[in-house]
């Protein structure tokens with residue numbers, strides 16, 4: 001067998017849902033027929049101009065797209081290197097990138113005739129986005145959320161309640177995102193006939209990683225156009241935080257074949273990679289199988305999944321989307337990590353310099369911008385995905401800094 | 407290949423009765439007690455043994471089996487010890503088929519080829535791996551069959567006639583019919599639905615069909631055994647383990663008998679099923 005050089009990084013997955021060795025469909029038989037049906041329904045919708053028209057309409061008038069690509073002048077001055085642009089996903093309706101994906105999946109669920117929607121959520125942003133669109137279309141909505149996350153993201157729990165969703169606190173395991181996903185899968189196995197599982201990131205069994213990526217890719221497509229308009233050329237580097245990896249994949253995917261563009265994903269290093277208390281599955285994990293796909297996972301020598309740790313509920317997951325695992329192995333995306341403390345400093349800095357309070361998740365990406373941007377020349381164009389706003393994190397940040405923090 | 411599973415079903419057919427298939431968790435509540443349970447099962451009436459390989463994230467299991475797996479892991483269980491338990495069992499019982507059941511990641515991390523060699527050498531007759539549907543046969547199913555280890559697949563109420571052939575290809579030993587759409591230990595199955603589902607599956611295969619998920623009592627076992635080749639009981643047995651434990655979750659003198667008494671009652675149910683309907 002001769003090894004073919006890759007001439008595109010954008011062709012995956014194959015028909016079995018594989019990105020290299022990653023991805024796949026590792027689910028119980030009960031779910032398989034539905035997953036195959038979903039794959040077909042999505043393929044049909046994707047080819048249907050009416051579906052695109054419907055999506056575009058809601059993206060413009062309900063979500064508020066396009067989101068601005070904003071030149072962060074004072075952050076740029078502060079770093080003294082690269083010219084930094086923020087992709088303002090936090091200005092979307094519901095305050096994060098999550099809604100781009102949820103809109104697509106809910107419109108698809110409607111086409112499939114599903115009336116009952118379930119979702120898992122960590123930070124609560126995906127849960128809020130799902131509850132929002134379920135309210136908009138009159139669908140039943142059940143959100144599984146780890147009991148620890150219910151506690152640390154109270155504001156979002158309240159928002160979901162206001163929107164008419166049922167929030168189920170999950171008491172198993174570490175009571176965070178992984179456990180919420182287990183419980184959502186158990187619900188799905190039980191109610192497979194009536195239920196659509198709206199997964200919040202580029203993970204899970206095929207076709208989810210591909211489908212969520214497609215819905216989120218609007219971030220990168222807009223960025224291309226907006227950067228051409230602003231600077232007359234494409235950016236030199238992209239950077240985004242990685243929980244499961246959906247905001248990052250959305251930004252990266254349209255640029256993967258522009259080989260001169262540097263691409264950085266930032267995982268959560270929690271208390272530090274050496275502490276064992278982190279959520280950096282690529283830097284600190286190895287390949288395994290969980291939640292329907294093969295990918296990098298945090299686990300012990302026996303293949304038992306270990307708990308992730310991050311100040312950010314949205315990054316507190318021991319896995320990562322399979323396409324990221326593959327992009328790591330083939331060397332197209334560089335993976336870095338930021339600690340809780342670095343993220344907290346970046347959170348404060350962006351608030352003070354730009355008047356934008358970021359969510360703790362993208363604060364991890366900002367933290368690495370603070371490292372990378374000063375090393376770049378002044379004509380280097382750097383785009384960071386500001387995936388969500390920080391309102392939901394004010395309690396957490398206040399607790400860490402003491403509420404009189406300045 | 408004729409293995410223990412095939413021989414056991416052939417013998418049961420002569421007796422005109424269904425098999426009682428028991429599920430317990432390796433290492434629950436601790437290694438030694440779980441081995442003692444394992445060794446006591448055949449005498450109590452188990453015809454085929456399923457031994458759970460504990461996993462942190464059992465996405466198709468209900469609270470009872472989730473908790474059993476976590477108890478085992480907490481007590482230090484791992485794949486090596488699970489295979490050691492099978493060896494201990496096999497040293498004293500050459501006839502009773504033993505099937506390992508669980509999730510793929512611990513096997514994948516152990517290494518598929520090493521795992522199959524070690525499992526075969528330990529006396530494992532088959533594997534049930536919940537998160538490996540036919541679409542992923544290349545991972546473990548095909549290597550297992552090549553090694554001479556049965557790969558037992560789950561068929562479910564959502565497996566329609568169109569999909570059944572896909573599920574049955576490369577299935578060996580027996581077919582495990584999951585009687586409900588749901589997780590282990592949930593709702594009880596309706597015996598009438600189960601009977602027609604088993605008949606439907608049997609139109610597609612000569613393999614024995616065992617039915618599980620939701621069976622707890624001798625009564626239910628008896629009803630299901632009228633229309634199936636085997637009845638699987640799991641959550642009720644791991645619940646019996648849990649109920650026998652001391653407040654600090656240690657085994658007590660009641661742990662092994664708690665399980666064997668229930669198995670005995672279930673076996674009575676299974677054994678009386680066909681006598682009563684003829």
Ligand SMILES: Cc1ncc(COP(=O)(O)O)c(C=O)c1O
Pocket residue numbers: 096097122123124125126200201202241242243244245246247248313314315359361362387388389
């Ligand atoms: C604002 C925000 N950014 C990022 C993430 C992480 O998810 P992903 O990596 O899929 O973008 C979350 C998840 O909750 C989030 O709320």
